[in-house]
Structure formats: structure tokens, C-alpha cells
Amino acid sequence: MAERMIVIGGDAAGMAAAAQARRSRGRDDLEIVAFERGHFTSYSACGIPYWISGLVPDRDQLIARDPTTHREKFGIDVRLRHEVVAIDLDRREVTAVDLTGGREIREPFDILMYATGAVPTTPDWARTDVAGVFGVQTLDDGSALRSWLDADPPPKRAVVVGGGYIGVEMAEALVLRGLSVTLVERAEQPMSTVDPDMARLVTDAMRGLGVDIRTGVQVTGLSEHDGRVDAVRTDAGSIPADVVVLGLGVRPNTALAEAAGLPIGPTGGLRVDRQMRVAGVPGVWAGGDCVETLHRVSGMPVHVPLGTHANKQGRVAGINIGGGYATFAGVIGTAVTKVCDLEVGRTGLRERDALAAGFEFVSVIAESTNRAGYYPGARPMTVKLIAERPSGRLLGAQIVGWSEAAKRIDTLAVALWNRMTVDDMTALDLGYAPPYSPAWDPVLVAARKAVDALAR
Amino acid sequence: MAERMIVIGGDAAGMAAAAQARRSRGRDDLEIVAFERGHFTSYSACGIPYWISGLVPDRDQLIARDPTTHREKFGIDVRLRHEVVAIDLDRREVTAVDLTGGREIREPFDILMYATGAVPTTPDWARTDVAGVFGVQTLDDGSALRSWLDADPPPKRAVVVGGGYIGVEMAEALVLRGLSVTLVERAEQPMSTVDPDMARLVTDAMRGLGVDIRTGVQVTGLSEHDGRVDAVRTDAGSIPADVVVLGLGVRPNTALAEAAGLPIGPTGGLRVDRQMRVAGVPGVWAGGDCVETLHRVSGMPVHVPLGTHANKQGRVAGINIGGGYATFAGVIGTAVTKVCDLEVGRTGLRERDALAAGFEFVSVIAESTNRAGYYPGARPMTVKLIAERPSGRLLGAQIVGWSEAAKRIDTLAVALWNRMTVDDMTALDLGYAPPYSPAWDPVLVAARKAVDALAR
Numbered sequence: 069m070a071e072r073m074i075v076i077g078g079d080a081a082g083m084a085a086a087a088q089a090r091r092s093r094g095r096d097d098l099e100i101v102a103f104e105r106g107h108f109t110s111y112s113a114c115g116i117p118y119w120i121s122g123l124v125p126d127r128d129q130l131i132a133r134d135p136t137t138h139r140e141k142f143g144i145d146v147r148l149r150h151e152v153v154a155i156d157l158d159r160r161e162v163t164a165v166d167l168t169g170g171r172e173i174r175e176p177f178d179i180l181m182y183a184t185g186a187v188p189t190t191p192d193w194a195r196t197d198v199a200g201v202f203g204v205q206t207l208d209d210g211s212a213l214r215s216w217l218d219a220d221p222p223p224k225r226a227v228v229v230g231g232g233y234i235g236v237e238m239a240e241a242l243v244l245r246g247l248s249v250t251l252v253e254r255a256e257q258p259m260s261t262v263d264p265d266m267a268r269l270v271t272d273a274m275r276g277l278g279v280d281i282r283t284g285v286q287v288t289g290l291s292e293h294d295g296r297v298d299a300v301r302t303d304a305g306s307i308p309a310d311v312v313v314l315g316l317g318v319r320p321n322t323a324l325a326e327a328a329g330l331p332i333g334p335t336g337g338l339r340v341d342r343q344m345r346v347a348g349v350p351g352v353w354a355g356g357d358c359v360e361t362l363h364r365v366s367g368m369p370v371h372v373p374l375g376t377h378a379n380k381q382g383r384v385a386g387i388n389i390g391g392g393y394a395t396f397a398g399v400i401g402t403a404v405t406k407v408c409d410l411e412v413g414r415t416g417l418r419e420r421d422a423l424a425a426g427f428e429f430v431s432v433i434a435e436s437t438n439r440a441g442y443y444p445g446a447r448p449m450t451v452k453l454i455a456e457r458p459s460g461r462l463l464g465a466q467i468v469g470w471s472e473a474a475k476r477i478d479t480l481a482v483a484l485w486n487r488m489t490v491d492d493m494t495a496l497d498l499g500y501a502p503p504y505s506p507a508w509d510p511v512l513v514a515a516r517k518a519v520d521a522l523a524r
Numbered sequence: 525m526a527e528r529m530i531v532i533g534g535d536a537a538g539m540a541a542a543a544q545a546r547r548s549r550g551r552d553d554l555e556i557v558a559f560e561r562g563h564f565t566s567y568s569a570c571g572i573p574y575w576i577s578g579l580v581p582d583r584d585q586l587i588a589r590d591p592t593t594h595r596e597k598f599g600i601d602v603r604l605r606h607e608v609v610a611i612d613l614d615r616r617e618v619t620a621v622d623l624t625g626g627r628e629i630r631e632p633f634d635i636l637m638y639a640t641g642a643v644p645t646t647p648d649w650a651r652t653d654v655a656g657v658f659g660v661q662t663l664d665d666g667s668a669l670r671s672w673l674d675a676d677p678p679p680k681r682a683v684v685v686g687g688g689y690i691g692v693e694m695a696e697a698l699v700l701r702g703l704s705v706t707l708v709e710r711a712e713q714p715m716s717t718v719d720p721d722m723a724r725l726v727t728d729a730m731r732g733l734g735v736d737i738r739t740g741v742q743v744t745g746l747s748e749h750d751g752r753v754d755a756v757r758t759d760a761g762s763i764p765a766d767v768v769v770l771g772l773g774v775r776p777n778t779a780l781a782e783a784a785g786l787p788i789g790p791t792g793g794l795r796v797d798r799q800m801r802v803a804g805v806p807g808v809w810a811g812g813d814c815v816e817t818l819h820r821v822s823g824m825p826v827h828v829p830l831g832t833h834a835n836k837q838g839r840v841a842g843i844n845i846g847g848g849y850a851t852f853a854g855v856i857g858t859a860v861t862k863v864c865d866l867e868v869g870r871t872g873l874r875e876r877d878a879l880a881a882g883f884e885f886v887s888v889i890a891e892s893t894n895r896a897g898y899y900p901g902a903r904p905m906t907v908k909l910i911a912e913r914p915s916g917r918l919l920g921a922q923i924v925g926w927s928e929a930a931k932r933i934d935t936l937a938v939a940l941w942n943r944m945t946v947d948d949m950t951a952l953d954l955g956y957a958p959p960y961s962p963a964w965d966p967v968l969v970a971a972r973k974a975v976d977a978l979a980r
Contacts, residue, residue, distance in 0.1 A: 080963070115896060115958045129898035132963075375963045376956040397951035404955035413955050442571060442585035472928050475961070478954045479934040485952060486942035495853035496941060498934045499860030499869050500832040502571045505931070507536070507588075507831045 070099045073389065074162055074177035075144075076152045076324070078104025079111065080378035081356025081385070082183030083133065086144050088386025095143045098389075101175060102144055103164050105151035108207045109135050114375055116210040117234070120217065121241035127214075130207065155180065155328035157349070179351050179389055182325060182338065183382065186318035186357035186373045193289040194229075194314055200297035201290065201312045204234060216311055217245060223310030224248060227300045229287050231258020233405050235315030236270070239279050240408060242313070250280040250307050252300065257283055261403060262466045263418050265433065266452055269468045273410040282307070318373050320358045335360040335371040342395040344385035353389060355381030355396075362398035365416050365463055365484065366425035372399050401464075402481045404474040413477030416464030416484045419454060428457045430521040436510035438472050440502035449473045451514035453480075453490060460489035460522050465514075472504075479511050490518035526555045529845065530618055530633035531600075532608045532780070534560025535567065536834035537812025537841075538639030539589065541800075542600050544842025551599040554845075557631060558600055559620050561607035564663045565591050570831055572666040573690070576673065577697035583670075586663065611636070611784035613805070635807050635845055638781060638794065639838065642774035642813035642829045649745045650685075650770055656753035657746065657768045660690055672767055673701060679766030680704060683756045685743050687714020689861050691771030692726070695735050696864060698769070706736040706763050708756065713739055717859060718922045719874050721889065722908055725924045729866040738763070774829050776814045791816040791827040798851040800841035809845060811837030811852075818854035821872050821919055821940065822881035828855050857920075858937040860930040869933030872920030872940045875910060884913045886977040892966035894928050896958035905929045907970035909936075909946060916945035916978050921970075928960075935967050946974035 073089060075082040086100050102109070110133040118124045135146040147164070153172075154163040161176045188203045200223070202213040217223060226242045228235050231253035242249045251258060251274070258274070258281060259267040275281060282304065291299035291306065299306045320337040322330075331347050333339040337360030339347040344359075346352040356378035363370040377399055387394040402415040422429050431454045439446040449469035456463050465480035467473050483493055493515035500507060508516075529545060531538040542556050558565070566589040574580045591602040603620070609628075610619040617632045644659045656679070658669040673679060682698045684691050687709035698705045707714060707730070714730070714737060715723040731737060738760065747755035747762065755762045776793040778786075787803050789795040793816030795803040800815075802808040812834035819826040833855055843850040858871040878885050887910045895902040905925035912919055921936035923929050939949055949971040956963060964972075 112896060112898070112958065112963065114956070114963075115898060118899060118958055123900055124898050374956065376954070376965075379963055380951065397948075400953045402953045402955050404957045404960050406957065406959045415953070415955070440568060440571060442568070442580050443574060444579055472931065474957075475928065475932060475955055476934065478932070478952075478965075478967075479938055481953055481955065482935055482938035482942070482944075486938070486944070488938075488942070492853075495836065496934075497856045497858045497871070497937055498832070499858050499871070499931055499937065500570070500830065501860045501862065501930075502568065502574055503862045504860050507568065507570075507835055509832075509934075511934075 070097055071178040072176060073098055073100045073179040073181065074175055075100065075102035075181040075183060076162065077183035077185055077356070078102050078109035078146060078148070079183065079185060079356070080375050081382035082181055083110045083138060084379050084382025085181045085183065085353065085355060085386040085389065087142050088383045089389040090142045090144065092390030092392060100144045102138070102146045103150040103152050104146065104148050105167060106206055106208045107148060109133060109138060109146055109148070111207045112375065113206065116204050116207065117237040117241040120204070120210060120214055120238065121244040123244070127207070127211065152324060155324055157328055157352070180353065181385060181389070182330070182346065182352065182354040182358065183356045184321040184324060184358045187321045188314060188318050189316040190314070191287070191316065193287060196290060197295070198290055198292045198297050199295055200310065201314065203314045204238060205318060213313065225308050226250070226311045226313065227252060227307050227309040228313045228315055229300070230315035230317065231260070232315055232317055233261065233403070236274065236407050237405065238313045238315055239274065240277065243277055243279060250282060252285050252287055252302060252307070253281065253283045254286050255283065259412070262412060262414050262468070263452065266450065266466045266468050269450065270407050270410060270412055273408050277408045318357065320360070320371055322358055325358070333360040333369050335369050337371045343388045344381050344396055345388070353385040355385050361396065364398040364400050366421060368425065370399065370401070372401060374403070400481060400484055402477060404477060406474065409470055411469050411471070411474035413467040413474040414465070415477050415481040416462065417454060418464060422454055422463050427463055429454050429463055430457050430518060432514060432517040432521050434510065434514035434517045436513050437506060438469055439504060440506050443502045445471065447471050449510050451510050453514045453518045455490045455518045455522060457522060460491050460519070462488055462490055462493065476511065490515045490522070494519060526553055527634040528632060529554055529556045529635040529637065530631055531556065531558035531637040531639060532618065533639035533641055533812070534558050534565040534602055534604070535639065535641060535812070536831050537838035538637055539566045539594060540835050540838025541637045541639065541809065541811060541842040541845065543598050544839045545845040546598045546600065548846030548848060556600045558594070558602045559606040559608050560602065560604050561623060562662055562664045563604055565589060565594060565602055565604070567663045568831065569662065572660050572663065573693040573697040576660070576666060576670055576694065577700040579700070583663070583667065608780060611780055613784055613808070636809065637841060637845070638786070638802065638808065638810040638814065639812045640777040640780065640814045643777045644770060644774050645772040646770070647743070647772065649743060652746060653751070654746055654748045654753050655751055656766065657770065659770045660694060661774060669769065681764050682706070682767045682769060683708060683763050683765040684769045684771055685756065686771035686773065687716070688771055688773055689717065689859070692730065692863050693861065694769045694771055695730065696733065699733055699735060706738060708741050708743055708758060708763070709737065709739045710742050711739065715868065718868060718870050718924070719908065722906065722922045722924050725906065726863050726866060726868055729864050733864045774813065776816070776827055778814055781814070789816040789825050791825050793827045799844045800837050800852055801844070809841040811841050817852065820854040820856050822877060824881065826855065826857070828857060830859065856937060856940055858933060860933060862930065865926055867925055867927070867930035869923040869930040870921070871933050871937040872918065873910060874920060878910055878919050883919055885910050885919055886913050886974060888970060888973040888977050890966065890970035890973045892969050893962060894925055895960060896962050899958045901927065903927050905966050907966050909970045909974045911946045911974045911978060913978060916947050916975070918944055918946055918949065932967065946971045946978070950975060
């Protein structure tokens with residue numbers, strides 16, 4: 069008789085696990101049912117800001133695989149608008165509610181894949197019935213925001229609360245749509261995903277785009293008129309707003325798991341082993357934004373909600389569920405983003421992370437260009453390296469530049485992954501031609517500067 | 525009394541060694557004299573095609589450091605238009621000829637830095653007094669060609685002989701200047717620096733630009749009229765030409781070294797140790813296009829004339845001459861170029877190199893895009909990987925793509941440098957955001973495909 073796999077959550081990790089398991093186990097051997105509480109499966113949440121801005125014209129372009137594909141190509145019984153409300157580990161069954169009809173159903177499982185993703189951090193003031201306040205965590209969220217922006221007359225003044233990746237990308241998207249945008253950040257600077265000296269370059273670029281950035285400001289509440297938001301109240305005064313976008317980060321969505329007694333780690337994410345099995349719970353697997361994972365540099369558990377990790381973790385779980393063997397190797401915190409035309413990349417530890425992990429280190433910032441200085445279109449490119457003292461081991465890197473800059477963080481990410489020292493890095497054989505870099509690549513210039521700093 | 529360092533060749537390796545030695549040894553401790561037979565020091569030979577095309581407006585933009593800078597900032601006695609014609613190792617002196625006045629001088633040395641670069645491969649038919657035939661190896665060569673192209677009336681029909689990097693870049697430069705260009709290549713395809721399946725993409729792009737590519741054609745001679753070239757004769761007929769550009773590769777310029785009894789390796793380059801000391805000859809150092817070096821993947825000596833290696837080797841020699849310690853770690857054959865808008869990158873071994881080195885391997889080609897498929901400007905990107913069987917160790921990689929593609933070869937170069945397996949590579953934490961890659965980065969897609977190929 070076929071085994072039965074239940075997937076909770078129809079996005080990256082869940083559907084990758086299901087599709088991967090299917091590759092080695094046919095429909096007669098493994099029945100797969102996936103519950104998704106939203107309207108969509110396997111979509112690019114990271115693409116939402118670009119659909120909101122209009123850069124990506126059609127919402128469906130963000131959907132990598134729709135339910136029909138999952139059903140027909142992979143034989144996965146996808147049930148949209150079904151929310152799993154309980155897991156019974158003893159009886160090996162889940163309880164789900166059909167959000168359309170309200171009907172409750174129970175489904176048995178042999179294998180459970182827990183992939184519920186993350187939920188946005190929502191302060192008390194944002195728990196409101198006031199219309200015009202939006203998260204952008206799911207495609208359903210994005211659709212609601214997009215409808216609001218498309219109204220006639222359209223909203224004119226936007227306030228974005230929170231200056232992380234999503235906040236910054238949404239601020240840009242709303243500027244591109246022609247709104248006047250204020251970004252409110254509680255810390256001294258937005259884009260705290262890089263060190264303050266690098267984040268300053270991003271702040272400058274956003275101001276250049278016309279975003280009104282208010283830092284060190286705490287939101288205290290909302291004002292409304294006829295049930296619609298009309299201002300954001302802060303400890304530094306009120307800011308008029310026809311639409312409010314929340315970008316305050318996310319936390320692992322583990323409510324169900326906690327109720328079922330699954331183990332939660334110090335970051336709030338599910339604890340999993342290297343195979344993506346929920347630690348100590350046979351037959352239960354997890355992946356994506358709901359789990360915590362190993363940071364390969366600090367050695368500490370971290371919660372890094374990102375589609376690439378979700379895809380990889382889902383694939384690893386699916387290989388193991390399929391009878392193969394695979395492990396997830398952990399993360400090093402690589403991330404890239406684009407703010408206006410400014411490109412930002414990071415990998416490994418920031419200074420504050422290196423301090424928290426107990427490393428001694430030097431850090432250097434090297435200015436260079438993305439192309440040979442004489443080649444048309446050469447633009448500044450700033451590379452920051454953080455290296456352990458005295459070993460010289462690379463601990464982290466950040467890049468800010470105007471064109472063809474961000475993805476060069478991958479060069480540093482692979483160096484860091486392989487525990488290279490900055491001295492070793494000065495020898496790296498990197499591609500050189502005038503359209504792509506000066507004869508001394510910016511990465512090598514930075515590595516040389518770090519070697520000098522270590523010698524002092 | 526100060527020691528005396530003589531540098532033969534005033535470009536990348538020679539001047540890097542001199543400047544680096546100066547960093548640790550003052551003018552009272554080390555006297556430095558540099559002989560350069562041409563008119564320029566420390567220039568970007570790789571930039572010549574872009575000056576010829578007009579993309580770089582001014583020749584002087586290609587010069588990184590002029591003789592005045594070397595003299596005043598680094599205290600290096602640079603003597604332009606001086607050709608060293610003999611090295612006497614017993615008497616520790618060189619003989620140089622002042623090419624302007626014809627005067628011969630002798631200069632003693634304690635330390636000799638041999639950095640004569642490479643000389644172009646010149647077939648018998650090209651050894652001619654016929655005007656209108658040009659190499660593009662030095663800035664003097666480039667200046668002569670540029671004058672010819674700037675004549676009134678300007679030449680209309682160009683033939684480029686040889687389809688390596690220089691030939692391909694020059695063909696593009698001449699098209700951009702408005703000439704009608706024929707490229708003649710003896711082999712079945714130009715751009716043999718990548719495997720034929722990848723080179724085909726380059727050939728297609730060049731044809732799209734309007735270059736008439738004739739492959740499998742051997743040049744047999746030149747036709748002239750009034751002492752000026754008017755056609756290139758080949759074994760497949762005559763091709764009219766007002767200007768002929770030679771791009772037939774280079775070989776190490778070792779005539780002087782051979783005459784002095786310095787050791788030459790199997791590639792024709794000078795043999796050096798890891799510190800860039802000429803093997804077995806105290807006080808004599810070398811670097812740049814005149815030396816051979818270790819290929820870290822094949823383990824064999826190779827001759828890779830490239831400014832980045834020359835800079836690094838010069839720096840290593842200079843650190844050692846300065847009393848420090850540094851070694852040159854070898855190369856892995858990374859290179860990038862741009863042909864029209866097509867970007868090409870390679871690292872490690874091609875299939876033919878892997879065969880020659882005795883490796884068993886699989887190779888895979890993965891099609892992907894440079895951005896998320898839905899993000900505006902997404903263009904195809906093709907990644908080829910060659911992995912040892914059965915170990916899975918990456919041996920080589922090639923990328924062809926239309927935008928922001930070539931420099932991603934660095935990601936693979938660092939993986940290869942660190943002897944990663946393709947299986948390890950599937951776990952890499954690379955930067956992801958829709959403007960920069962699909963959720964599965966093209967490099968990871970290729971690595972997964974290679975893992976599958978190894979399992980078959």
C-alpha cells in the first residue's frame with residue numbers, strides 16, 4: 069500500500085520537497101497531499117515589489133508552478149484555501165479547514181512535511197481594521213495592496229514602516245508608481261543588513277530617489293478617516309498617509325508545530341537535523357522560513373527567511389523522503405538587493421555579528437570601479453571585508469556599487485564558504501577584461517588591503 | 525652602498541615588481557633602473573581594442589602610470605626607447621641600446637627583473653614591408669594601427685587573421701568604426717578558448733554583428749598595390765583588404781634570456797620558482813608574459829599571457845626583492861571577454877585540456893537566465909561545467925550570456941580554486957534577488973545537472 073505524505077504550506081520548501089520526493093517515488097508508492105491556505109502555490113514572494121511597481125506587468129508571472137502543474141505533472145493533490153489547524157502526532161493525522169466552505173477534514177499521514185513559512189512581525193498598532201494597511205509577505209497580501217493602489221483616485225502618499233529589504237524595495241516600488249513615499253525606521257539607518265558605513269551609501273541613494281527617510285523614529289499608531297488610514301502617528305509627529313506598508317520583518321510560523329509539541333530552537337524556528345528531519349520526530353520533516361538553520365561562520369543557529377534556502381531545504385527533505393541521502397549544509401548569510409540603481413550585496417558576518425560570535429577581526433573598505441577606469445560606464449564600487457585576526461580568515465563581506473556590483477558578492481561567498489584567508493584570496497585567478505574590472509579586481513584590491521591591515 | 529635593480533620591460537610585471545620593492549626599500553637602499561624599448565610604461569594592452577573602436581576616446585587613458593609618476597613617486601629611473609640587447613650573468617651587467625640615438629650603454633646590476641613580455645606569432649607571409657599590416661600587442665602597435673585607420677580617406681575593408689580574444693575583440697572594434705570586416709580562422713571555429721559547443725554561440729553573435737567569418741581557411745600571403753596591402757590571399761581565395769590585423773597569438777619573449785643561458789621550460793616560457801626567481805639563478809627574477817606558470821588543475825606548466833597574472837607575479841617578485849616573502853600560487857585559466865553584447869567567461873580546463881591532462885569527466889550544459897525569468901531584461905545564460913568522474917571535482921567551467929553573465933565565472937573560479945565537487949557546489953549560498961538571478965542560480969542549476977550526470 070502507498071505511503072501518504074502531507075505537506076503543510078504550498079510554497080517553495082513544501083512543493084520542492086513534494087516534487088523531489090515524486091522524482092524517486094511513483095504515485096503507486098507515495099500519495100502526496102498539499103494544503104495551502106492562500107490562493108497560490110510556488111510563487112516568488114521576492115518578486116512582489118516588482119509587480120507592485122509595475123516593472124513586472126502580470127501577477128501570474130510570479131507563479132513558478134500553479135496547482136494544475138503540481139497535480140498533472142507531479143501527481144500532487146494540492147488543496148488551495150485549506151488551512152491546517154492541528155497536527156496529531158500520535159494518530160498521525162492533520163485537521164484542515166476549507167476556508168471557502170468552512171468544512172473541517174482530517175487526513176492521515178505517514179510522512180509530514182511542515183513548511184508553513186513565516187509570519188510578519190505585527191506591532192499592536194498595526195492590529196487594526198483600518199483599511200489601507202498592508203503587509204507584503206504573501207501574494208495574497210500583494211494582491212490586496214495592488215488593488216488599493218489601483219483605486220480611482222489612487223492613493224498619493226505612502227508610508228513604509230521598517231527599512232529592511234522589503235521596506236526598502238517597497239519604498240522604491242511606490243516611488244516608481246508615482247507616490248510620495250516616507251520611510252520610517254526605528255534604528256539610526258535603514259538597511260541594517262549591512263554595516264552602517266555601507267548602509268549610508270544606500271540611504272543616500274534612496275534620498276536621491278526622493279524617498280523621505282525618517283530614522284530614529286518609532287511608530288505609535290494610526291489615524292483614520294471613515295475607516296481608512298489617513299496618517300501614521302510617531303514619537304516625532306504625525307505623517308499623512310493614504311496607504312501604509314509594513315516591512316517589519318518576519319518570524320517563523322510555528323504556532324501549529326508548538327501546539328503539536330515539535331521542538332523549537334532559540335531563534336524561534338523549528339529545530340531540524342542535517343537531513344531536514346524535525347529533530348527527534350520520526351517521519352516529520354520541515355524546511356523553509358519556519359525552520360532555523362546553522363550559520364557556517366558563527367556556528368550558531370539562525371533564522372534566515374529566503375527562497376533560495378527554502379528551495380534547497382525542500383529539495384534535501386524530498387531526496388531523503390524519496391529514499392536517497394542529502395543534507396543541508398547551512399547558510400552563510402548571502403543576500404543581494406537593488407535600491408534604485410544601487411546594488412547591495414552581503415555575505416557572512418557583519419561587524420556586529422562577528423563581535424557577537426566572539427571573533428577578533430579587522431575590517432577594511434576598498435574603493436574601486438566595476439570596469440577598467442577608462443572603460444565607458446565605469447562606476448564606483450565599494451567592497452568591505454571583515455577578516456579574523458590574526459588568522460586572516462574571511463568572516464564577512466559587503467559590496468555596494470552602481471552597476472554589475474551586487475552579484476560579485478558570490479565570489480566572496482564562495483571564498484568564505486571555503487574558509488579562505490584574505491592572504492589566500494589575493495592569489496585568486498579572477499576574470500579580467502576592461503569591460504568587467506580594473507586589472508586588479510575590486511575583490512583582490514580589498515583582500516590586499518585586509519592583508520595590510522592584519523600586518524599592522 | 526645601495527644595491528642596484530635593473531628591470532627589463534616597463535609594463536605590468538616589471539613595474540609592479542619595481543614599485544613593490546620600493547615599498548620596503550628606500551632610494552638609499554635600492555637603486556632601480558627600468559629599460560623599456562617602447563614609448564610607454566604600465567599601460568593596459570587589453571584596452572587597445574576599445575581605443576581603436578573609439579569607445580575609449582584618448583590613448584593616454586590606457587596608461588596607468590607614466591614614466592614621470594614612476595620617477596617621482598617611486599624613484600624608478602625609467603628609460604624609454606632603450607632596448608636591452610644582452611645580459612651578462614657573470615659580470616652582472618646588461619647592455620642596452622638607446623633606440624633614439626643608437627648609443628650603447630652598459631649597466632651593472634645586483635638584482636635583475638626580467639619582464640620582456642610576449643612577442644606576437646608572425647607567420648612568414650606577415651614578415652613584410654607592405655604597409656597596412658598591424659599587430660596589436662603593444663601600445664606602439666595600436667598607435668600605428670590607429671593612425672592608419674584615421675587616414676583620409678579611411679580604409680574600408682579589414683581582414684582580421686586569427687580568432688582568439690584579440691582577433692575577436694579587434695573584429696568588433698573595426699565593425700564599430702564602420703569598416704566591413706572579415707575574420708579568417710584556420711580552425712573550425714573562432715574563440716577556441718572555450719569548447720566548440722560554447723564557441724558556436726559566440727560565432728553566431730559575431731555574424732549577427734555583420735562580421736564575415738571564414739573558418740577552416742589558411743592565409744597564404746598578401747597582395748599589395750603601391751606598397752600598400754590590398755588583399756589577403758588564402759587557400760580559399762583572395763579577400764580584399766585595406767587593412768590587415770594580426771591576432772595569431774603570442775609566445776614568451778625569451779630571446780635575450782636564452783642567449784644568457786636562463787632556463788626555458790616546455791611551454792617556451794622562462795622557468796621560475798614559486799617566489800618568481802628564475803629557477804636556479806640567484807638574483808634574477810622574472811614575471812609576466814615571458815614566464816611559464818603552474819596550472820593548478822592540470823598540474824602542468826602553462827603559458828597564460830594576461831595582465832592580471834603579470835601584475836600578481838610582479839608584486840610577488842617585488843615583495844621578495846624587498847626582503848619579504850610571497851609566492852605565486854599558479855593559475856586556473858580564468859578569462860572573460862565581450863563580443864558585441866555577448867559575454868564569455870571561462871575557468872579551468874576545457875574538454876580538450878581535461879583529456880590531455882588524463883582526467884575522466886562528465887560535462888553538462890545548463891540553460892538559465894541572468895535574472896528571474898519574469899524580471900525585465902532577463903536574458904539567456906548558458907553555463908557549462910566539466911567535472912571529474914567519479915570524484916565530482918570541478919575541472920572547468922564556461923559561461924556565455926547576454927548581460928551580467930561573464931563575471932559570474934568568478935564564482936566558479938573560486939569554487940574550482942578550492943577543489944570543490946559539483947555536489948558540494950549545489951549547497952552554495954549565493955546571492956538571490958529577482959534582478960540578479962532566478963531562485964535557483966544558474967551556477968547551482970548547472971551543478972545539479974552535473975551531479976545528475978555523474979550518477980548516471
